[in-house]
Amino acid sequence: MLIGLNQYLRMAQHDERLARCAGRRCDDIPWVLLRRLAHRRRQKGFYDAFTLMLFRRAWQRSRRASCLLDYLAYCRDLGRPLPLARRAELSDALPALHGRRFYLAQGLLAESGGDPPTQWGEVLREVCRCQQTWRSQFAAHVAQCRDQGICVVGNAPVMRGSRLGSFIDGQGLVMRFNRFYYDPSSAVDSGKKHDVWVRSPSLDRAPPAAVRWVVVSGPDVIFRLRNWGALADIVEQGVPVLTVPLEVWRALVKKLMAPPSAGLLSLAWLRQLLGSWQGVSAVGFSLGDSNCPVPRATRHHWAQEQALLRRWQADGLNLVSDAAKETEHG
Structure with missing residues (x-):
């Protein structure tokens, strides 16, 4: 049996x-x-x-x-x-x-209100102690950058040949993810500016130079992530390290019935902070067309994410695929 x-x-x-x-x-x-x-x-x-x-x-x-x-x-x-x-x-x-x-x-x-874990190091205690202040400062900074533009840059292959570098670098705030790669020869497509670096909890890469904000993706991982050592230097330099509020994650899980990608989670957080999509652009995101294949199988449900991106686009998100279309949009 x-x-x-x-x-x-x-x-x-x-x-x-x-x-x-x-x-x-x-x-x-x-x-x-x-x-x-x-x-x-x-x-x-x-x-x-x-x-x-x-x-x-x-x-x-x-x-x-x-x-x-x-x-x-x-x-x-x-x-x-x-x-x-x-x-x-x-x-x-x-x-x-x-x-x-x-x-x-x-x-x-x-x-839920108990004592902090005994294994917490000083970096994690600092991140926890300053989190609400840093989130408030980030919200104010995002609002200030809105008129100049906020650009969320994904890592999809659709960026190749897009010629969006000038558009990206002209934004007031640029957000990039994980192992984004900057090569001077590709600057015409992907630009070089990076103000906010969003990293997965398990990533072991050092933060990029001159980044102004670091966001650890996932469902508010302060109380879950054990290894904060990789961020010790940047915390000592005074760079705020943020986690995404749990309510943003919860709302997306309810829509997707799956864990959201860092890109979708970041866009949803910006939408919550600003109240609308005004001033927000997204580049380097696939909508599942033939020129940009769906990523290999993961825990993310890409078809649902692409459908949600299309709904957000209809609600006002500036979803840009190449420089010619952005010129037309403008």
Whole structure:
């Protein structure tokens, strides 16, 4: 029976109909297999009520501390902070958790008003202490730059041959991502200005020179990210290191039913700060046309992201693909 269920769940991770059949058969499936299916769906970017139900059932069936943490951590993935009603339960589970899991549980408790994790270094304490001030300063700076223009520069191949360098460098604020690459020979397409650097939590690259703001993407990762050492030098230099407010992440997850990319998350944050798309341009984003293939499979659901970009474009976002079209738009 166990072998048959194992095979069934392996198929279910690729087939939504089979997965939901598995959900209805929860009483017949060992909790360890429910947990496995939940983790596989999370890894594939299924951020939905059904996956949440699988995590919850696995915890309810097992009553293990690790399954409780899995469930609460997935709630946080969806943008939901730790409920006050679960604080005591998670706190009681701490002795049974170790390593990364122990740190994650401490972070959830700290975010809900508990004591900061004992492993916090000075860099993380500084980021946490200054976060609200830095966010307020960033919001004011974004508003000041609006009239001159704010440009979010993606890394899609559509930038090649776009001749958008002058347009980008003429903006009041330019935002770039992760391992963006500047080559003088490509400046005519991608420009060279970079005011805001958005990096993924796991990126090990040093910050680019002369950057004015650093944003760590993801669902407000202050209480989740363990390694802040890569940002120690830039924090000491006085460069603000921001995280994205959890409500911005939560709203996008609700629309996409998947974790948003850093590009979409940054655009949504700008929209929240400004109240409209006035003054905001996006370049280097693919809409799925034949000239710019969809990126390889990841946890992001690119088709949904492209559909949302089109809706934002209809609402006023200046989505630019090349210099000729920008001249026409202007």
